Amino acid sequence: MLDEYDRALLGLMQESNLRTHAELAEAVHLSPSAVRRRLKALRDRGVIRADVSIVEPGEGVMTFIVLVSFHEESQEGYARFMERMQASKAVAQCYYVAGEVDFVLIVHARNMESYREWGEELLLADPAIRRYDTLPVWRRVKNVTALPEEFLE
Secondary structure (H helix, E strand, O other), X not given: OOOHHHHHHXXXXXXXXXXXXXXXHHHHOOOHHHHHHHHHHHHHOOOOOOOOOOOXXXXXXXXXXXXXXXXXXXXXXXXXXXXXXXXXXXXXXXEEOOOOOXXXXXXXXXXXXXXXXXXXXXXXXXXXXXXXXXXXOOOOOOOOOOOOHHHOO
């Protein structure tokens, strides 16, 4: 379980992980060594999965939301699909979901032609996939990576 100090540290780290241990310590009223120990423990437990920078896509990069439906539910078919999605550099996010579609993907491509080629190679060529629908993103309205404090356990 996370305590109030862990939650406060996680909130600050989600805003910017470039803060020093001294800056974090001052903000949460702990010593820098206590902050260092807590952050190490949070990383060791997998609560903090990665320390990354969020990069703006280059000029002309397109984003697509892709809805994938399979003919039949199958653990083997889903496992093969998830492996391909993990391996594809174009796939930024892949969600296994409930409802009319089986997977929702966030895919980046240089242009429509490169997206079409990607879709033919990874989706259209898979006989287990019944259909896939592509939603081109015209504008990113909101893209937040931070979890609100009430969702931190």
